Amino acid sequence: MEQEPINADNPMLxxxxxxxxxxxxxxxxxxxxxxxxxxxxIARNIEVYLKGKLV
Known part of the structure; x- marks a missing residue:
């Protein structure tokens, strides 16, 4: 946030x-x-990819 603590009227709230x-x-x-x-x-996804399967 630009200001801390956040303003009570901040639209995000x-x-x-x-x-x-x-x-x-x-x-x-x-x-x-x-x-x-x-x-x-990430390691698991690479292993699956190298086996030719969908990640």
């Missing part, structure tokens, strides 16, 4: 239930666990 949303920086997904899972999925 009208789209969601404020009690059920968590807005994070774009890098919030990049935990060690998330990156490991991503690498595992």
């Amino acid at each position: 009208k789209l969601f239930d404020k009690e059920k949303i968590l807005i994070t920086p774009h890098m919030a997904w990049a935990s060690k666990e998330s990156r490991e899972l991503l690498v595992e999925k």
Whole structure:
């Protein structure tokens, strides 16, 4: 967000239930666990592709 904390009148907040949303920086997904899972999925997709199957 351009301003933190986000303004209460920000139009994005009208789209969601404020009690059920968590807005994070774009890098919030990049935990060690998330990156490991991503690498595992990429490796699995490459293996499947090399076997000539659909990914």
